[in-house]
Amino acid sequence: MLILMFYITLTGAIIAGIINSIFCKLPVAQGLKIPMDFGKNFIDKKRIFGDNKTWKGFIGYLVFNILLAILFGWIWKITKLEHLNFFYLNNENTLVYNLLTGFLLGLFYALFELPNSFLKRRLGIEPGQTTSGFKKGFFIILDQADSVFGLAFVVWLFYPLGIKNYMLLVLIGSITHLLINMLLYFLHLRKNMF
Numbered sequence: 482m483l484i485l486m487f488y489i490t491l492t493g494a495i496i497a498g499i500i501n502s503i504f505c506k507l508p509v510a511q512g513l514k515i516p517m518d519f520g521k522n523f524i525d526k527k528r529i530f531g532d533n534k535t536w537k538g539f540i541g542y543l544v545f546n547i548l549l550a551i552l553f554g555w556i557w558k559i560t561k562l563e564h565l566n567f568f569y570l571n572n573e574n575t576l577v578y579n580l581l582t583g584f585l586l587g588l589f590y591a592l593f594e595l596p597n598s599f600l601k602r603r604l605g606i607e608p609g610q611t612t613s614g615f616k617k618g619f620f621i622i623l624d625q626a627d628s629v630f631g632l633a634f635v636v637w638l639f640y641p642l643g644i645k646n647y648m649l650l651v652l653i654g655s656i657t658h659l660l661i662n663m664l665l666y667f668l669h670l671r672k673n674m675f
Contacts, residue, residue, distance in 0.1 A: 482565075483646070483649070484653060485565060486565050486566070486567060487567075487649075487650050487653050487654070488653075488657075489557065489562060489565045489566050490565075490566045490567045490568060490636060491586075491632055491636070491654065492549075492553055493546065493549030493550050493552065493553040493583070493586070494546055494549070494550075494586045494587075494590065494632050495657065495661070496545075496549055497542065497545035497546040497548075497549045497586070497587065497590075498542075498590065498628070498658075498661070499661060499665070500541075500545045500549075501538060501541040501542050501545050502665060502670060502671065503670060504537075504541045504545070505535070505537055505538045505541060506670065510537055511537075513535065513536045513537035513540055514535050514536075514537045515535060515536050515537075516528075516530065516531065516532050516534060516535055516536075517530055517534045517535060517536060517539060517595070518530045518531070518534070523599075523602070523603075525603065527602045527603060527605070528602050529599060529602065530595060530598040530599060530602065531598055531601075531602055531607070531608035532608050533598070533608035534594070534595065534598050534608075538591070539591045542587040542588075542590050542591040543584060543587035543588060543591070544587070545587065546583045546584070546586040546587030546590065547579075547580055547583035547584055547587060548583070549583065550579040550580070550582050550583025550586065551576060551579045551580065551583060554574050554575075554576070554578075554579035557569065557574065558574050567636050567639065567640040567642070568582050568636070568639050568640070570640050571639065571640055572639060582635065582639065585635045585638070586632055586635050589631030589632065589634055589635050590628045590631050590632055591628075591631075592631060593627050593628050593629075593630050593631030593632075593634075594627050594628050594631075596627070597620075597623050597624065597627045601620065604616065606620070611673060621659075622655070625655040625656075625658040625659045625662070626651055626654075626655040626658075628658070629650070629651050629654035629655050629658060630651055632650075632654060633647050633650040633651050633654065634647075636650065662674065
């Protein structure tokens with residue numbers, strides 16, 4: 482039941498991530514395809530985040546998470562599944578509330594990816610590239626988990642998950658993220674499988 486609740490709670494965010502991946506590859510809103518670090522270097526003379534972290538992707542996360550939070554709020558209401566969504570256990574399913582949770586899900590999804598990119602630039606790993614050895618395994622795991630830590634944190638803001646359930650949500654979300662990335666790779670919507 483807990484795993485089902487995790488999926489129902491984050492269905493919109495999962496789909497928003499997929500849609501945003503596709504959106505970032507489409508030749509639309511090209512004016513937003515500006516690196517979030519504006520091409521600037523850190524004090525070590527290396528890029529802060531790199532070219533792959535763009536304002537297009539950041540804004541896409543916000544917009545798609547808001548829209549899908551509203552849509553799925555309506556779906557969970559008409560299907561009477563609100564009791565299986567952590568967001569509605571202590572709060573009413575309203576348009577304004579779904580706007581807020583959608584905004585926070587998009588914001589934290591995007592923000593929790595940035596430290597990973599920052600760390601990779603410090604280690605000389607180019608955007609969109611992989612490395613080898615121990616670092617490869619570490620970053621495969623981190624690449625799947627970084628945004629999920631953010632999503633799970635937003636859930637915890639509205640429902641007291643506790644550390645055990647928080648970490649379980651991160652684990653389930655990371656595995657789901659990995660499987661979705663593999664699917665996107667096979668559909669030629671992603672350059673690297675991991």
